[in-house]
Amino acid sequence: MRTSNDGLLAQLRHPPGGRDARLMLAAQGLDRTGTGMWWAASVLYFTYVAHLDARQVGLLLGVAAIAGVAGSPIAGWLAERRSVRRLLIACHLLRLAAMLLLLVCHGFGELLPLVALTSLGDRAAKTLEMLFATRVAGQQRAVYQALFRTIANAGYAVGAGIAAIGIAIGTVGAYQALILVNGLSYVGAALLIRRTGPEAGQTTARAAAAEQTGPNPWRDRGYLLFVLLDVVMNLDDGVLNVGLPLWLIHRTHAPHALVPAFLVINTVMVVLLQMRFSGWAGTPRRAATAVALNGATMLACCLVIAFGTGGGAWTAALAMVLAAMLTTVAELLRSVSSWELAVSLAPEQARASYLGVAGMSQSIEKAAGPLLLTGAVFAAGPAGWLALGAVLTGVGALQRGACLRRLTALRAAAAEPVTAPQEAAVPAN
Template identity: 65%
Template sequence: MMRRGTGSGKSRQSEAGLLTQLRRPPGGRDARIMLLAQLLDRTGSGVWAASSVLYFTFVVGLDARTLGLLLGAGGVAGIAGSPLAGRLADRYPVRPLLIGCHLLRLGTVCLLLVCRDVALLLPVVALTSMGDRAAKTLEMLFATRVAGERRSTYQALYRSVSNAGYALGAGIAAAGLAVGTRTAYDLLILGDALSFLLAAALVRRTREPHGGGRMTAPPGGGTTAGPAAARSPWRDPGYLRFVLMDIPMNLDDSILNVGLPLWLVHRTTAPHAFVPAFLVVNTVLVVVFQLRVSARFTEPRQAAGAAARYGLLLLACCTVLATCTGGGAWTASAAMLGAAVLVTMAELMRSVSSWELAVSLAPRDARASYLGVAGMSQSVQKSAGPLLLTGAVMTAGPAGWLVLGAAVTGLSVAQRYACLRRLDTVLPAGGAADVQEAVPA
């Protein structure tokens, strides 16, 4: 009883500290600028995320399978974005690399206005996805270098601001979808492009964070020649196993952005205008609960435990989707809303587990390269996830959702045990520190 009470007190203190950091984020001025840039970036991304599936379906005229192929191709290109960004960040400053990613996406998103053929859309979507994944990896590196050991606090604030932007963007998209004309969709695309331009301008005002790739200080003192002396994540089978097992732990993204909208449109009687509500519910809940969840999962072993909870929550979401095909519009809408809540709860578990473990299991002198490889798990999921949902799960109907939920639950338990075994070899007893020495296989 005493131990439980003490833990609860620590959680309340952690939450209070996190709430204070909303006003004074780790990293000072540069962190505040980056958070504002993230708000603008994610507002535009929220506009596109809430409208892209319907845009490609009703404006471009793609069927579900072609749409899955298009999004999957973008995900394949995105796989290269994360390790490429990590490799470059070991050699060049993060700040200009991130500005370049924003400008790349600005150009490709504008091309969507004139591309209607699938052959033209494929490279445009691919480059956009590559820039998006590279930007996210660079933003993660910025967070680790600016916030240091307070990275969990920064990440919680970062995700809260990001999801606030998504919620705002989804609200803007709802207005455009209510109009439903091609001009309205084009304006939504231009809004997304504008967000990248403003984000690039803000990043330009920041200073390069410490910890770049040229010279780094190892834990024992002295210096090492950055990337030249850093170990390679591709020769670390233990870390690669973590990355591989982390892929299905990101399926909540495809379920929210692809599975829920298409299931609503093709298998339920819920109104199409209800689609943006999924993203609104998701982002609002993340803004409200991300700080509290992060305060309870601040150590690597706690993050490993969050993985099993992810699987159970995703199973509950899939079960709701499998049983919501009957009934009237109101019943279907309520069920789909419940599924959105459950997939958001799973996302909260994933955010603390994937982030903390990716950083903690990476050696300090090669963190940029390691995090670049870790970012591939999300990229692979963005490639395979839409294809899995549109080509297998939705084709199989309700049974497909049940099989998917059960499979992810089993994999999440396996990931938990694998990570705990690895953490036992790289962390001191009861510790939750940075991994600075050699990382075993």
């Protein structure tokens, strides 16, 4: 364990990308701390401070998720034309403005556009961070992704801990203080990003030229298939955050106090194992294999839930803990493979716009995943979990095959001499 921790600390001191990467990782950690704090307190804030009923809170969060879907492609399109660094600072300032306005806006009609704007800025920022890392870390982007996820999970945990203090106090002033601290996290992140070198986030000349000649991701059926299948593979997020807690509460005899342990298990495993998983799946072909393993792991998780949670309290509790561990393994596999494949399958000269489209997969899953789990899977009981596991296994195998074929085609296209104008848009990988 000491060797693993020493390696992590060494990577944090000297991440791929040098000083710019170090500043960006610090900014991301600060941002995720504030975000974790707001996530933990937002529903209670809307309920007890803004005085919204359950239906209004659900609609508010649903609209926010839909707005977030648009954030990724908008950010990708803009990043082909403007500096990623400046766009990312603008996103943080946009989120800051929305947070501050929450302090003076309380009605449903006033809160709706603010929450939607915050979600749009959040998803846009995540896409821009991916682009920044792709340009700065280069071929070592898998290592950067592992460092980021380690820092992000630690930030979410710290943020949730801070939120717990405010929630325990329970006054309007305490909730408003949480909003202000979250806003300060955006300010701090923007200031750190501003210290990065301008060239780190600049639009390259090749990308600028691609505005007119580069391929369009919305017309690339192969890449759109990858994004569509990636939406399904992101369901491990919904299973961990929605499926397992609700199933434990409503369908098992396990103690309800076990629900917070799911987040603890997830956080600890990601911090300890993300570097190892990223090191193994750091190439495009291994990333494609990781997708198939993700599906198989989720099948194992669904089998545990279907057959292991119908007994007594202790049996159900052990089964739910094992399911949380398997879901986290699937997340570790998916997190590195999804990003690596999104980059590797995209034409280099239009990578920003392609990654903007790829970033939609997580947003769509967050909007539709909970509805699928609570509506279809829960309604069918254990059989619903078995069906979900079978679907995820099949989609994982399909995604692996589709990605390997595209990687082979891209490699073959790169080896061919450019002899016709229409071949100018073929990516070099």
